[in-house]
Amino acid sequence: MYGFRVPFKAGAYDYQYDLSSSWQLDEKSVFVIAQVLGYTVSKFMGIKFVSELPPNRRAAAILCLIGFSELALFGFGAASRPWNVLFLFLNGLPLGMVFGLVLGFLEGRQTTELLAAGLCTSFILADGVMKSVGQTLIASFGEAWMPAAAGTLFVIPLLFFVWMLTQIPRPSQADESNRQVRTVMRRADRWHYLIKYAWGLSPIIIVYLLANIIRSIRGDFARELWTDLGVDPTDFAKRYTQSEVWVGLLVLVINGSCVLFRHNGRAYLSSLSICAVGIMLLLSACYLQTQKALDPMTFMVLVGLGLYMPYVAIHTTVLERFIALTREKGNLAYLMALVDSAGYLGYVVVLFVRKFVKFEGNILQFFIVGCFLAGTISLLSIGWSAIHYRSHFRNREIAGTSK
Numbered sequence: 001m002y003g004f005r006v007p008f009k010a011g012a013y014d015y016q017y018d019l020s021s022s023w024q025l026d027e028k029s030v031f032v033i034a035q036v037l038g039y040t041v042s043k044f045m046g047i048k049f050v051s052e053l054p055p056n057r058r059a060a061a062i063l064c065l066i067g068f069s070e071l072a073l074f075g076f077g078a079a080s081r082p083w084n085v086l087f088l089f090l091n092g093l094p095l096g097m098v099f100g101l102v103l104g105f106l107e108g109r110q111t112t113e114l115l116a117a118g119l120c121t122s123f124i125l126a127d128g129v130m131k132s133v134g135q136t137l138i139a140s141f142g143e144a145w146m147p148a149a150a151g152t153l154f155v156i157p158l159l160f161f162v163w164m165l166t167q168i169p170r171p172s173q174a175d176e177s178n179r180q181v182r183t184v185m186r187r188a189d190r191w192h193y194l195i196k197y198a199w200g201l202s203p204i205i206i207v208y209l210l211a212n213i214i215r216s217i218r219g220d221f222a223r224e225l226w227t228d229l230g231v232d233p234t235d236f237a238k239r240y241t242q243s244e245v246w247v248g249l250l251v252l253v254i255n256g257s258c259v260l261f262r263h264n265g266r267a268y269l270s271s272l273s274i275c276a277v278g279i280m281l282l283l284s285a286c287y288l289q290t291q292k293a294l295d296p297m298t299f300m301v302l303v304g305l306g307l308y309m310p311y312v313a314i315h316t317t318v319l320e321r322f323i324a325l326t327r328e329k330g331n332l333a334y335l336m337a338l339v340d341s342a343g344y345l346g347y348v349v350v351l352f353v354r355k356f357v358k359f360e361g362n363i364l365q366f367f368i369v370g371c372f373l374a375g376t377i378s379l380l381s382i383g384w385s386a387i388h389y390r391s392h393f394r395n396r397e398i399a400g401t402s403k
Contacts, residue, residue: 001062001098002126003154004069005035007134008076008088009220010240011143027081032220033351034085035092040348042096043341050100051185051334058101059166065094065101066158070151077145084144091147096340099123100333105165107320107332108182109175110262116316117256121248124308127219128244135240178262179324182331193330194338197322200388203381204318205339207275210374211311212343213350214282217370218303221363228364229296243297247304251312258317264324268389271317276382278309283375286368303371310378314339325393 013027053061069091076087106115133150141149171182185193194201218225226239254274261267285302288294294302319335350370 001066001095001158002123002130003133003158004066004073004151005039005092005095006127006130006219007137007150008035008073008143008147010131010134010223011138011146012223013143029351030085031088033348034088036216036220036344036348036351038089038092039096040092040341040344042093043337043344046097046100046337047190047334047341048187050097050104050337051190051331053101053104054184055104055170058104059162062098062101062162062165063159065098068094070148070155073148073151077148096344097337100337100340102165103315103336104331104333105168108171108179110178111259112179112320112332113259113267113316114256116320117252117259117312120255120308120312120315121252124248124251124304124312125241125244128222128240128242131222131240132238178264179320180327180330182323183329185330185334189329190334193328193334196328197326200322200385200392201335201338203385203388204314204322205342206381207310207378207385208314208339209343209346210378211307211314212340213347214367214371214374215307215311216344216347217350217363217367218300218307221367224363225300225367226296228362229299231296239297239300243300243304246301247308250305251308254309255312255316258313264321265389265393267317268321268325268393269386271313271321272382272386272389274313275310275318276379278306278313279375279378279382280306281309282306282371286371286375289368310382325389 008031011028013031072087072091072093076084076091079087102119103116106112106119109115130150133153134146137146137149171179222240226235227233231239255271258267258271258274261270282303283306285294285299285306289299315336319339320332323330323332323335
């Protein structure tokens with residue numbers, strides 16, 4: 001899926017949109033905003049679509065959604081300015097639902113953390129690898145047609161790996177006993193769950209929202225961040241992949257280890273600890289960068305690790321074990337669509353603030369200020385979540401019987 005979403009970000013797109021005598025938008029920001037708007041709308045659509053879709057229709061849905069996004073990339077290549085912006089919106093519109101559909105094949109198992117950590121590692125690696133692919137293809141296809149060309153490269157792998165997803169067996173009885181049976185959720189089910197557990201879900205949503213905002217800035221403006229760090233543009237393709245390989249491998253080991261906890265309460269608290277350690281690592285890396293104590297690669301790896309530890313922990317363990325603790329009817333795809341919709345809506349707001357509110361400094365300085373602010377709020381929210389667990393789950397029979 002990332003082969004159809006990410007490669008365009010490797011382009012420079014140096015055209016300027018003059019909105020007025022004092023307001024200008026660079027083309028790269030316009031493209032990023034357009035795609036993220038489509039992706040955000042997709043996340044909200046996914047709250048209903050992904051949570052209600054029967055398991056036997058997931059594979060066909062994935063292929064249809066990604067196929068639509070590839071057609072939009074061909075439209076992007078063929079259209080002239082400013083109409084090409086519309087096609088990036090259409091490209092993002094279906095893609096926001098894909099992750100939830102894939103996660104539906106993996107949730108509700110005693111091995112879910114390990115499987116989901118592998119899945120998340122794939123998109124961490126893909127974020128860097130696909131920019132490298134895009135950077136390589138620009139010379140042959142130009143910036144306009146490069147995204148469609150990149151997507152075409154991944155059509156056959158897409159078909160093969162979606163077929164592999166369909167071969168995964170259903171959760172066993174032992175899985176369902178430990179993690180709760182996962183079912184489709186209709187509108188009434190979704191509202192019941194949200195209202196009943198709003199106080200426990202709120203701090204998780206806040207941490208995810210902030211992590212997603214900073215992660216998205218780091219991903220969407222990687223080219224500009226590397227530039228501000230003093231890296232030669234000819235090294236970008238290599239740097240994109242190198243930094244994410246280290247982040248992906250470390251996140252896989254750290255978050256995948258939660259599969260060792262059979263007791264849902266212990267796993268939940270351990271995942272919150274992983275979130276807290278990641279945020280402290282993020283804050284430390286930003287402080288050291290302000291002191292000029294880190295080289296560019298070390299800074300980007302440490303920041304990536306600090307962001308992805310909580311971001312992936314919520315994907316793999318926090319919400320998975322939250323459902324297991326509540327023992328309520330539900331599915332992980334719904335909760336992920338819920339937190340994702342909040343996360344990407346927040347990122348859209350930040351993109352507009354960045355462009356329309358004057359900020360003294362370059363994108364790196366904006367990024368570091370955002371990390372300090374988001375990190376502080378996230379640590380407070382993680383503490384809130386731990387207190388909620390102790391007051392609502394720890395002393396309940398439900399926690400004691402969660403193996």
